Amino acid sequence: xxxxxxxxxxxxxxxxxxxxxxxxxxxxxxxxxxxxxxxxxxxxxxxxxxxxxxxxxxxxxxxxxxxxxxxxxxxxxxxxxxxxxxxxxxxxxxx
Amino acid sequence: xxxxxxxxxxxxxxxxxxxxxxxxxxxxxxxxxxxxxxxxxxxxxxxxxxxxxxxxxxxxxxxxxxxxxxxxxxxxxxxxxxxxxxxxxxxxxxxxxxxxxxxxxxxxxxxxxxxxxxxxxxxxxxxxxxxxxxxxxxxxxxxxxxxxxxxxxxxxxxxxxxxxxxxxxxxxxxxxxxxxxxxxxxxxxxxxxxxxxxxxxxxxxxxxxxxxxxxxxxxxxxxxxxxxxxxxxxxxxxxxxxxxxxxxxxxxxxxxxxxxxxxxxxxxxxxxxxxxxxxxxxxxxxxxxxxxxxxxxxxxxxxxxxxxxxxxxxxxxxxxxxxxxxxxxxxxxxxxxxxxxxxxxxxxxxxxxxxxxxxxxxxxxxxxxxxxxxxxxxxxxxxxxxxxxxxxxxxxxxxxxxxxxxxxxxxxxxxxxxxxxxxxxxxxxxxxxxxxxxxxxxxxxxxxxxx
Numbered sequence: 260x261x262x263x264x265x266x267x268x269x270x271x272x273x274x275x276x277x278x279x280x281x282x283x284x285x286x287x288x289x290x291x292x293x294x295x296x297x298x299x300x301x302x303x304x305x306x307x308x309x310x311x312x313x314x315x316x317x318x319x320x321x322x323x324x325x326x327x328x329x330x331x332x333x334x335x336x337x338x339x340x341x342x343x344x345x346x347x348x349x350x351x352x353x354x
Numbered sequence: 355x356x357x358x359x360x361x362x363x364x365x366x367x368x369x370x371x372x373x374x375x376x377x378x379x380x381x382x383x384x385x386x387x388x389x390x391x392x393x394x395x396x397x398x399x400x401x402x403x404x405x406x407x408x409x410x411x412x413x414x415x416x417x418x419x420x421x422x423x424x425x426x427x428x429x430x431x432x433x434x435x436x437x438x439x440x441x442x443x444x445x446x447x448x449x450x451x452x453x454x455x456x457x458x459x460x461x462x463x464x465x466x467x468x469x470x471x472x473x474x475x476x477x478x479x480x481x482x483x484x485x486x487x488x489x490x491x492x493x494x495x496x497x498x499x500x501x502x503x504x505x506x507x508x509x510x511x512x513x514x515x516x517x518x519x520x521x522x523x524x525x526x527x528x529x530x531x532x533x534x535x536x537x538x539x540x541x542x543x544x545x546x547x548x549x550x551x552x553x554x555x556x557x558x559x560x561x562x563x564x565x566x567x568x569x570x571x572x573x574x575x576x577x578x579x580x581x582x583x584x585x586x587x588x589x590x591x592x593x594x595x596x597x598x599x600x601x602x603x604x605x606x607x608x609x610x611x612x613x614x615x616x617x618x619x620x621x622x623x624x625x626x627x628x629x630x631x632x633x634x635x636x637x638x639x640x641x642x643x644x645x646x647x648x649x650x651x652x653x654x655x656x657x658x659x660x661x662x663x664x665x666x667x668x669x670x671x672x673x674x675x676x677x678x679x680x681x682x683x684x685x686x687x688x689x690x691x692x693x694x695x696x697x698x699x700x701x702x703x704x705x706x707x708x709x710x711x712x713x714x715x716x717x718x719x720x721x722x723x724x725x726x727x728x729x730x731x732x733x734x735x736x737x738x739x740x741x742x743x744x745x746x747x748x749x750x751x752x753x754x755x756x757x758x759x760x761x762x763x764x765x766x767x768x769x770x771x772x773x774x775x776x777x778x779x780x781x782x783x784x785x786x787x788x789x790x791x792x793x794x795x796x797x798x799x800x801x802x803x804x805x
Contacts, residue, residue: 340468342544
């Protein structure tokens with residue numbers, strides 16, 4: 260491998276490596292799974308990693324709106340937490 | 355001092371170092387601002403800062419460990435709900451505190467409750483978003499925290515600049531008390547903000563921890579299958595996201611009844627993960643042995659330290675001659691950083707996910723966690739120009755628009771970096787190590803400098 264990175268000889272897979280899309284068809288069996296069985300995103304080009312289950316209760320299967328609301332909620336919460344850092348509540352250049 | 359601090363990441367050093375850092379470097383700078391309250395409660399300034407600010411940071415570190423472990427075991431929703439209540443209560447408590455001890459107690463509890471919003475969010479992101487969507491959401495998360503920091507400063511300054519007119523003609527001590535009570539108003543407002551947060555959390559953040567059954571496991575990160583063992587087992591495996599209860603019989607999850615709205619609104623969903631709390635708490639320390647995690651921790655720490663350093667020097671430099679900015683104008687310089695961080699997030703998020711998609715395409719469709727790293731180059735470029743430019747312009751005492759431009763630039767680069775490579779290395783860790791990896795986030799918090 261380049262840059263002196265050692266080749267991994269112990270593991271079957273490099274951790275974190277996953278097929279994300281299938282343009283390189285010859286490698287479709289990279290993880291030993293027929294890509295026809297895999298779930299894709301709406302565009303059909305990107306393999307979903309990790310693969311969601313079929314359950315309607317699986318958070319990965321939530322509606323887009325619901326996911327975005329979740330995201331906005333924690334963004335607001337994080338904003339509040341950021342605002343609570345002490346030094347900022349005390350104006351520095353008051354005197 | 356900062357460098358050593360970075361390398362002494364292990365937890366017990368943190369309070370000591372906070373004390374050192376504060377009393378040596380930051381202490382005098384912050385001093386003026388802390389004077390009124392310290393005076394009111396007759397505490398020495400060093401003790402005041404160590405107690406009020408150092409206590410919070412140490413508590414965030416402890417809280418990260420505690421609440422993350424609890425969240426792994428019992429799910430995230432109860433943790434978010436409990437800490438939101440805690441944040442609101444401690445804000446009101448701190449606002450009404452009449453003694454130093456009570457004030458510090460409120461702040462320490464508050465620090466504990468702040469932890470999940472810092473350390474658990476990345477795990478929640480990974481719970482609901484797919485790999486190729488996470489970069490953007492992590493950018494939004496960081497924008498939240500930094501936006502809060504940046505917006506709180508001008509708002510706080512606005513309040514205090516209003517009160518200043520009242521204080522001017524007054525007796526110094528009376529002025530100090532005015533100032534302190536003014537600060538109480540801000541703290542009450544924060545409490546109100548957290549009540550809203552609690553309501554939002556209740557309705558919009560259902561439990562995201564989920565025992566996933568009957569899915570194809572293409573995520574090779576969590577089972578390090580050794581070559582000489584049977585690989586077949588890894589394929590059609592029932593992938594249990596939290597890696598604990600091995601329920602071998604795959605249930606047909608499609609036929610699962612959809613949970614009712616009322617059921618989802620329950621504070622606790624009944625989720626239990628059969629892991630040991632203790633080992634979950636110890637794991638982040640072991641993770642530091644991974645070079646990727648160690649590096650991410652260092653990067654995050656330096657980034658935050660610089661951010662804090664810059665925001666302190668901005669006030670100092672712009673309020674002194676030759677600039678002589680009014681309190682409110684100094685606050686406004688932070689607004690420009692907020693705008694910068696908005697732009698940074700808007701650009702960075704899609705850029706990360708885009709690069710990841712494109713690189714994996716060129717890599718014959720295979721995604722590697724390292725694809726999150728190339729964006730680091732932008733950090734190098736922006737930060738170097740930003741910091742050097744800001745330093746040089748301030749040193750030359752150039753007309754204010756020049757340092758004024760550079761400081762958002764360096765700020766922007768930090769936000770860009772926050773939104774980008776810091777995420778990217780966080781996500782790099784997340785992608786690479788999967789389940790345990792988000793714990794490294796709380797390591798990051800451990801060695802974070804107090805803001």
